[in-house]
Amino acid sequence: MSWRKQSILSAQQFTPTDLAEILEMSRALEAMLRTRRNLKLLDDYILATLFFEPSTRTRLSFEAAMHRLGGRVISTTGVQFSSLAKGETLFDTLKMVESYSDICAIRHSVEGASTLAARSIKIPVINAGDGAGEHPTQGLLDLYTIHKRGYLTNDKLSIAFVGDIRYGRTIHSLLQLLSHYKVQMTFISPPELALPDKYRRLLDAAHVAWQETTDIAALREANVGYVTRIQEERFTDRAEYERFKDAYIIDLELVNSCRKDLIVMHPLPRLSEVATDLDNHPAAVYFEQAHNGLYVRMALILGLLDVPLP
Ligand code: NCD
Numbered sequence: 010m011s012w013r014k015q016s017i018l019s020a021q022q023f024t025p026t027d028l029a030e031i032l033e034m035s036r037a038l039e040a041m042l043r044t045r046r047n048l049k050l051l052d053d054y055i056l057a058t059l060f061f062e063p064s065t066r067t068r069l070s071f072e073a074a075m076h077r078l079g080g081r082v083i084s085t086t087g088v089q090f091s092s093l094a095k096g097e098t099l100f101d102t103l104k105m106v107e108s109y110s111d112i113c114a115i116r117h118s119v120e121g122a123s124t125l126a127a128r129s130i131k132i133p134v135i136n137a138g139d140g141a142g143e144h145p146t147q148g149l150l151d152l153y154t155i156h157k158r159g160y161l162t163n164d165k166l167s168i169a170f171v172g173d174i175r176y177g178r179t180i181h182s183l184l185q186l187l188s189h190y191k192v193q194m195t196f197i198s199p200p201e202l203a204l205p206d207k208y209r210r211l212l213d214a215a216h217v218a219w220q221e222t223t224d225i226a227a228l229r230e231a232n233v234g235y236v237t238r239i240q241e242e243r244f245t246d247r248a249e250y251e252r253f254k255d256a257y258i259i260d261l262e263l264v265n266s267c268r269k270d271l272i273v274m275h276p277l278p279r280l281s282e283v284a285t286d287l288d289n290h291p292a293a294v295y296f297e298q299a300h301n302g303l304y305v306r307m308a309l310i311l312g313l314l315d316v317p318l319p
Contacts, residue, residue, distance in 0.1 A: 013312045016127040016134040020145045020182035021211075025189045028152065034308035035153050035301070037318055042077065042304070050316055051080030057110035058084040059102070060137065061117045062242075066277060066299050067137050067147065071114045074306035083110060103129050112313055114146075115139075118242075133313040141176040141243050147276050148182030150305040154298045155233060158272060161190050169195040169228050171257050172237035172282055175202040179276040180237060184208060188215040195231060196221040199256050201249075202239070225257050229267050234259065236275045236282050260284035264292050274298055 012027040023031075041048060056075040060068050064086075072082045085102075099122070106113050107130035114135040115123045123136035138144040152161075160166045168187065170180050174196050184194065185208075194217060196204050203221060212219050220227075228234050236259050244250040258281060259273060275283050275295040287293045311318065 014133065014315045015313065016123070016136075017145050017309060017313070018124050018127060018134070018136045019143050020148045020185035022145075023149075023186065023189075028149075028186065028189060031149060031305070031308055031312070032153055032156050034312065034318060035304040038307045038311075039301075039304040041319075047077055047079050048307075048319070049079035050311065050319070051075065051078040051314065054078075054080040054112070054314060054316075055110040056080055056082050056310065057106045057113040058082065058086075058137075059106065059113060059115045059117075060084070060086045061115075062138065064116055064137070066302060067116065067144075068114075070299070070302040071135075071137065071146075071306050071310075074303055074310055077303070078307055078310060080310070099126070100129055106130070107132055112310060135309065135313070138178055140178070141181075141240065142178055143182045144178040144276075145182045146306060146309060147179045147302070148186045149309070150302040151179065151183045151235070151274060151276070151298065152186045153305050154274060154294060154301050155187075157301070158294075160232060160272075164191045166190060166233065167193040167195075167231045168233040168235055169197055169231035170235045170237070171197045171225065171228065171259065173202050173239045173253075174198045174204045174237075176240035176243040177237040180235065181205075181208060183235065185211065188212060188217050192217060194219040195227050197223070197225055197227055197257065199223060199253055202253060202256075225259075225263070228259070228263070228271075232268055232270045232272065234267070234271060234273045236273060236279075238275075238278065238280055238282060255281055257282055258284060259287065261286045261290060264290060267292075 075082050112133045114137040116137040118140050120140040120142035122139050127134040239254045241250050272294045273292050
């Protein structure tokens with residue numbers, strides 16, 4: 010079954026054919042937006058954005074994507090739900106959202122929240138980040154960014170994930186998408202923040218070549234460095250977070266000692282892990298990466314609503 014008209018809950022749901030289609034649609038939309046500001050394809054459609062955890066890029070780019078397609082947006086942010094086990098509140102909110110909108114994007118601190126949401130309502134649900142679980146649309150825009158560099162083909166991709174690999178949901182989604190391509194993966198993290206077992210099994214089952222280390226020197230082998238913030242909000246022990254927060258710092262000096270074709274990616278927001286002295290270096294693609302989110306989210310919204318490109 011194609012990805013169209015579904016919900017987007019996990020990166021696992023996409024086939025290589027789906028991914029090729031999403032990358033091509035994103036490219037076409039990017040080209041169209043060079044000459045037009047509004048594609049006017051979704052008049053009469055409403056997107057609801059429900060963000061129960063902090064967000065800047067994800068929510069704004071979903072909303073900008075909907076506006077650029079000519080659709081409308083309703084949104085709510087910051088409401089705290091104490092637990093999904095108590096259920097009623099989120100369920101009731103969702104029933105309302107279902108009656109007011111045609112598609113919704115949800116961010117919630119509980120892993121699996123968007124899957125529960127998709128079971129509760131009939132409109133397509135997009136997982137915009139569920140706790141330390143996944144963030145599939147970020148994974149797709151990361152994939153698009155790598156694809157635009159030409160690194161997805163010709164056995165060219167050697168990616169090093171750096172930082173919080175345990176709680177970093179964007180990594181969990183991107184690694185699943187990349188497992189469909191010829192890729193070499195390296196995971197660089199403190200042992201306590203290493204890749205969860207679930208993803209180790211998944212990579213092994215997909216016969217992906219991967220390794221792990223605590224040594225940042227391994228970044229020198231890679232042509233993509235995917236750096237992440239230590240996810241402070243997932244730690245129960247503050248001292249533990251303090252111990253890891255400056256574990257790795259990617260700066261100009263380090264990047265200058267790496268491969269000439271290295272690109273440095275980051276889902277943002279960044280703290281100290283990517284030094285600002287890197288921002289004007291050609292390897293720094295994190296702002297471009299965030300910008301790409303607009304085109305990819307436009308493609309996803311169109312696909313889920315099953316509205317064709319002109
Ligand atoms: C990421 C997230 O929310 O998981 N941000 C984003 O959506 N671009 C990464 C993070 O918060 O560290």
